[in-house]
Amino acid sequence: MPLPDPEIVVLGGGPAGSSAALRLAVDGARVTIVSPPRVPATRLESLPVGGQALCDLPGLRRALDTSAVAVVARRELLWRERPETLEVTRDAPFLIDRARFDRACLAEAIRAGARLETSRARRDGPEIVLEDGRRWHPVAILDARGRRGLRARAPGLPQMVALPFRASDPSGVMRIAAVPDGWLWCAAGPQDRAEGALFCRAERVAGLDATERAALVTEALRSVGLLGAASGTPSAASLDWAETAMPEARVIRIGDRALARDPIAAHGLVHALRSAAQGSAAALTLLEGGNADAVREFVESRHRADVLAAKAVTEAAYASQARIGTGFWSDIARDPRPETASPPQDIDVTRRYALAAPLSRGAALIEGRIRWSPVIEFPASARRATHVGALRAETLTRLIGPPAPLGALLERLETQVPPTVARTIVRELLDGGALSPV
Template sequence: MTPAAPAAAGHARYDVVVAGGGPAGAAAALALLRAGRTVLLADAGRGPAQVGEALPAAARVLLRDLGADRALTEGHLPCRANRSAWGGPELGWQDSILDPHGPGWHLDRPLFDRRLRAQARAQGARLATGTAVRPVARTADGGWTVELRGPGGSRPARCRWLVDATGRRAAVAIACGARRLVRDRLIAVHLTLGPADPPTPDTTTTVEAASDGWWYTAPLPTGRRLLAWYTDADLPAARTALADRLAATRHVGPLAGAHPWPPDTAPRRAPAHTARLDTVSGGGWTAAGDAAVAFDPLSSQGILTALFTGLSAGRAVDAHLSGDPDALAAHARTVDAVGAAYLRNHRTHYAAERRWPDRPFWQRRHTPTPEETPG
C-alpha cells in the first residue's frame, strides 16, 4: 500500500468495492444497493472448504430485510431438530417445532452463495467472479485505488470505500494494518460421505462430545453426509485416523455408517478457532463476517452472523458516506455485542461438559478467560 495518489483516468469507479462473495459480502452489497450505492462485488472463489452447512430459522428475517429470501426457495433440506450428547452419553433434542421461525436448513452452501450473489447482481451490483481485491493506494479524495486480480489478469478500479468480507484471512484489513486476535486452536477434520443406499430419513444435526474434542454430522441436500471432528491443532487427536476415532462414538458412528466412505479421499482440515480483528474499521475500509469476528462452529451461528454483520457493515458504510460521524463506531459496537454474547454462550456450553476434566482440550475451555494472541 502506498500513500495517497491522484485519481487516474480510465479506472472503473464505484462507491464501494466489496471483497468476498460469501454471505457477509453479499449481505453488505445488498444493503448498499438498497441504499442506492454503486457496488462491485468481487468473489475470489478460493479459501478453505466450508464446514457446517446449517442455517438457523431466524435467518428468514435477515434475508427478507435484504430482499434475498429467494435464496432459500428450493434445493436445501429442512433441519427438523438438533441433537447432542453433551454433558452425558444420551442424546438430547431441540425440536424445530418450538422455534417461532420454523425449521432451519441444511444448506447446499455453493447454491446458497450463488443465489445471494445473483440477487446482488439483479439489484445492480457489478459481479466479478474469480477475482481478488488488493488495496493499492489511498486517493487524494480519501478513497482507494485497488487492483482486481481475476482470470483475465489484473486491472485497476477506484472506490470511495472497501468492505472486507474475505473470511478468516481478513485480507484487506490485514493489508491495511489491522491485527487478527486468536483465542484458541480449534480445527475441523472433515469429510463428505457418499449418499446412503437406501436413503436415510434423518434431517437432524447431531453433536457428540468426546474425550479430546467433539463430533458433528448432518445430512446434505445431495443425499451425502457431512462428518466433522473438532479438536485443537496441536493435540495428538488432530493427527489420529478419523475412522479410528469414529469407531469409538456412540451416536455419530452409526449415522455415518449408513453412508459409504469416499474412495481415495483423505479428510481435509479447516480452521475453526474463535478470532476477531483488533478493529473492524479503519481508513477507508470496514470488515464483516468472519473477517471481523469468527466463531467456534459449536455456536451454529457462523452464516447467521455473516449475514447480520454484512447487513450492519453495508448500512454503516452508506451512512458514513452520507456524513454520519457515528456510523462506523455503531457498526463496531454491533460486532462487539455479537462477540460478547457469543463468548458468554460459548463458556456456558463448554462448561456443561465435565466428563473429561483431565484432558487438555476440555481443560483449556474450562479456563475462565483464555488469552488472545495475534494470529
C-alpha cells in the same frame, strides 16, 4: 466507453460480501464485488429462524429457497451426563447447502446490479489496486475476505480445527456430541446424507497424514454410533476476531473478517448476514454524506458487543460439557456447574434500583442509516439500545430514572405498557446490567 469507478467496493464474494453487495445494489449504489474465482465450501449448515428473518430482501429469500435442502426435525445432544433429544415442531432451523447458498447470493447481487471483478486486487489504504494497475478510490470499502489475518483469540480456549466428514444418518436429524478428542456436529439432509465435522485441537492433527486424520474421524463417529468417513482437509475453526472492525476511515470489516466464531457457538452464517446488513448501512451512510464519527462508533460498538457475546457463548458451551472428563476435555479449564445466563424467575420488588448509566448519545441504525440517537447502555454486553421492548430510550429513562424499589419502577412502566411487558423490560435491564442496586 469505460465503466465508471465503483462508489463502494466489496472485497470477497462469500455470503457476507455478496449479501452486503445485494443490499447496496438494491439501494441504488454503484457497487463492485472483487472476488477471484473461488470454490465455495461444500457442506451443510443450519440456519435458525432468526437467521432466516435476515433474508428480508427478495434476492436473499430466493437464495435461501434455492439452497434449503431440509428442515431439522430432531436434535440429538450427547453433551451432558444424559443424552437429550428434542423433537422440533415449530421454529425449526433449515439445513442449508452452503456452496449453493454462496453461489445464489453472488448471482442475486449481480442480478440486482452489482458488478463482479474477478481479477486479484489489494487494498492500499482507502484505495483498491487491481492486478492490471487500475486504481479505484471508492467512498467505502467492505472487507469480507474471511478469517485470514485475524489476530485476537479468547484466552483459555483451544486453537481448533475442523475435520469434515460424511456419514449415514436419518434425514432431518442434527447431532452435537462430545467425543474424547473434541466434539462433532452433523446434520442429515435428503437421502439420509449426513455431513458434519469433528472439531479438535490444532496440535492434535499437526503432522498427521490424510490416512491418520481419517482414522481419527472414523473413531469419533464410531464412539457415537455413526458410520462415516473423512471428506476433506482441516480448516481453522477457532473463535478469532479483529481488534478493530474499522482499521481505517471508510474501511469496514464484515463477516469472518471481523469475527470468526468457534462453531460450538453456532450460526456463523447468521453473523455473516447480520454484519452484512450493518456494514451495508454504514457504507450507504458514508455514501450519502452521513456523520463518519457516528458510523465508526456504531461499527466498533457492534463489533465489541458481538465479540463479547461470542466469547460468552463459546466459554459456556465448553463449560457445560459433562459427558466426558478425559482426553481433550481434561485439558480445558472449566466449571462443571456453569452459572446460567437466564434472568431470575422472581424479581425482588422491594429492592431499590437505578439506571447504571445515565441516558447517553450513541450511534444507532435507524431506517437503514446510522444516526446519533439517545441510547441506554447495557454494561454486561457493551450493547447500546435505542429501544427496550416498545419503549424508546428517552421514555424509559424518564419513567425509571429516579431510584426506587423495583415494584415502583414496574408501576411506572405499567402506565405505558401491559404488566407482562413491563416485567420483561425489567428482566432485560437487570440481565444486561442496565439496572443496578442502590
